[in-house]
Amino acid sequence: MIYADNAATTKMSDAAVRTMTALLGEAWGNASSLYVHGQKAKEVLEKARADVAAVIGAEPREILFTSGGSEADNQAIRSAAELGRQKGKTHIISTAFEHHAVLHTLERLKKEGFEITLLDVHENGLIVPEEVEAAIRDDTCLVTVMFANNEIGTIQPIREIGAVCRAKGVLFHTDAVQAVGHLPIDVKADNIDLLSASAHKFHGPKGVGFLYAKKGVRLTNLIDGGAQERGKRAGTENVPGIAAMAEALKETAGAMAVNAARQSAMRDRLIEGLSRIPHSALNGDPVKRLPGNVNFCFEGIEGESLLLLLDDKGICASSGSACTSGSLDPSHVLLAIGRVHDVAHGSLRLTLGEDITEEQTDYIIKSVREVVEYLRGFSPIWRDLTAGKKEFIL
Amino acid sequence: MALYSEKVMDHFRNPRNVGVIEDANAIGEVGNAKCGDIMKMYLKIENGIVADVKFETFGCGSAIASSSMATELIMGQPVSEVRKLTNKAVAEALDGLPDYKMPCSVLAEEAIKLALDDYEKRTGIHID
Numbered sequence: 001m002i003y004a005d006n007a008a009t010t011k012m013s014d015a016a017v018r019t020m021t022a023l024l025g026e027a028w029g030n031a032s033s034l035y036v037h038g039q040k041a042k043e044v045l046e047k048a049r050a051d052v053a054a055v056i057g058a059e060p061r062e063i064l065f066t067s068g069g070s071e072a073d074n075q076a077i078r079s080a081a082e083l084g085r086q087k088g089k090t091h092i093i094s095t096a097f098e099h100h101a102v103l104h105t106l107e108r109l110k111k112e113g114f115e116i117t118l119l120d121v122h123e124n125g126l127i128v129p130e131e132v133e134a135a136i137r138d139d140t141c142l143v144t145v146m147f148a149n150n151e152i153g154t155i156q157p158i159r160e161i162g163a164v165c166r167a168k169g170v171l172f173h174t175d176a177v178q179a180v181g182h183l184p185i186d187v188k189a190d191n192i193d194l195l196s197a198s199a200h201k202f203h204g205p206k207g208v209g210f211l212y213a214k215k216g217v218r219l220t221n222l223i224d225g226g227a228q229e230r231g232k233r234a235g236t237e238n239v240p241g242i243a244a245m246a247e248a249l250k251e252t253a254g255a256m257a258v259n260a261a262r263q264s265a266m267r268d269r270l271i272e273g274l275s276r277i278p279h280s281a282l283n284g285d286p287v288k289r290l291p292g293n294v295n296f297c298f299e300g301i302e303g304e305s306l307l308l309l310l311d312d313k314g315i316c317a318s319s320g321s322a323c324t325s326g327s328l329d330p331s332h333v334l335l336a337i338g339r340v341h342d343v344a345h346g347s348l349r350l351t352l353g354e355d356i357t358e359e360q361t362d363y364i365i366k367s368v369r370e371v372v373e374y375l376r377g378f379s380p381i382w383r384d385l386t387a388g389k390k391e392f393i394l
Numbered sequence: 395m396a397l398y399s400e401k402v403m404d405h406f407r408n409p410r411n412v413g414v415i416e417d418a419n420a421i422g423e424v425g426n427a428k429c430g431d432i433m434k435m436y437l438k439i440e441n442g443i444v445a446d447v448k449f450e451t452f453g454c455g456s457a458i459a460s461s462s463m464a465t466e467l468i469m470g471q472p473v474s475e476v477r478k479l480t481n482k483a484v485a486e487a488l489d490g491l492p493d494y495k496m497p498c499s500v501l502a503e504e505a506i507k508l509a510l511d512d513y514e515k516r517t518g519i520h521i522d
């Protein structure tokens with residue numbers, strides 16, 4: 001089996017599994033308790049906090065552990081909105097292709113009276129810092145732009161956007177769930193005030209993540225209760241999960257350069273090979289993209305049937321087709337970069353693991369070609385396109 | 395993948411009656427590319443019987459399986475029986491479809507009904 005859906009989730013690393021299982025037995029104490037068992041848990045927790053902080057250039061006290069990326073996104077945005085509201089600033093800038101954890105939080109804030117501007121992500125899936133600057137108003141309290149897109153993998157000019165926000169005195173949040181562990185991040189140099197991350201995207205466990213909040217940025221609780229996490233996130237800490245996250249992050253980030261070199265070479269090989277399928281197109285910028293991300297549209301076929309047949313060939317991938325999500329519309333990300341519905345339904349996302357080989361890459365190319373050709377063979381759209389009754393879009 | 399029944403997967407992997415009938419006398423096409431599903435049914439009706447049927451489908455696994463199963467259900471049947479085909483019958487023959495995939499079976503029913511309408515229009519023969 002070739003697992004090429006690492007943007008959806010990653011397999012836990014052996015070290016993370018070992019850490020987690022060992023701690024389930026050893027560090028079962030409540031980190032808030034005074035006796036030895038509790039203190040052992042506390043120690044593990046604070047070590048994890050320091051390790052996580054070091055990877056992104058933060059102070060340990062700037063790291064808040066959460067239940068994952070969604071919670072971190074919700075808390076970051078709600079906190080900035082609350083700070084804005086106190087000053088009468090109720091305008092937020094974001095982008096049309098954020099993860100739903102961001103978009104749905106913004107929709108809720110809109111109902112509460114906030115005004116939301118969603119920036120154009122352009123055909124290449126890249127935000128333009130000057131357009132962020134132009135969108136900032138006197139009443140803007142937050143700019144939130146994802147570090148790297150989860151579907152098309154495009155990497156945003158985060159440092160430049162951060163600089164614009166700093167200059168204008170506006171808080172800057174980035175959903176870095178797809179980037180942490182895979183791309184170099186330095187929250188200070190990158191001018192980031194708030195950053196969200198999720199362990200299961202870098203070989204840690206599911207249900208664990210963290211929020212970086214720059215010292216001085218006051219957070220609003222989503223969960224009230226005990227005084228854990230400096231009083232900003234109540235609930236007895238998931239110590240084994242958090243420690244496993246730190247372990248996975250150290251490992252993945254430690255091998256970042258090597259991983260990225262290998263993955264991007266295979267990514268480019270895959271892009272090259274799939275581009276040779278007629279009437280196909282790469283989604284998102286070819287260069288400014290995550291090392292393991294490949295996303296294509298193939299005209300005349302539908303994504304779910306493509307995925308099922310690839311699964312039969314032992315390849316796990318995903319699609320932005322409506323049919324795979326049970327919704328009526330295809331991926332909002334593909335629509336945001338200007339793909340029309342007809343074509344967006346025929347999308348394929350392959351997100352490679354660190355251990356991808358050339359042989360596997362070539363097998364994927366061969367398999368995708370076969371399946372696309374097969375499905376086109378009995379597609380009424382393809383017949384109309386090739387008969388000249390309809391115009392090709394791609 | 396346990397999303398679909400074995401029957402659905404079988405019809406998806408090995409669709410029956412795929413293709414085009416060049417001299418079809420009843421053709422029905424439903425759906426649109428915008429929604430992600432298009433189904434086209436070609437029937438050859440002779441002496442009130444479906445002598446041959448083929449389909450082409452652009453769509454998800456259940457759309458392809460529903461088309462395939464529908465062609466099997468109507469092959470060799472008198473047109474008056476074909477008129478009575480329901481999407482439920484197609485879905486049941488497939489050992490069920492997930493709720494949100496039921497519209498795929500509706501497409502199969504509609505494509506066949508449209509083909510029968512087309513036949514009536516072409517021949518002036520009314521099918522009850």
Ligand SMILES: Cc1ncc(COP(=O)(O)O)c(C=O)c1O
Nearest residue numbers: 068069070099101150177178198
């Ligand atoms: C960009 C992005 N943000 C947020 C999330 C949500 O993270 P989690 O699943 O940890 O809540 C994901 C993953 O699904 C993601 O890809």
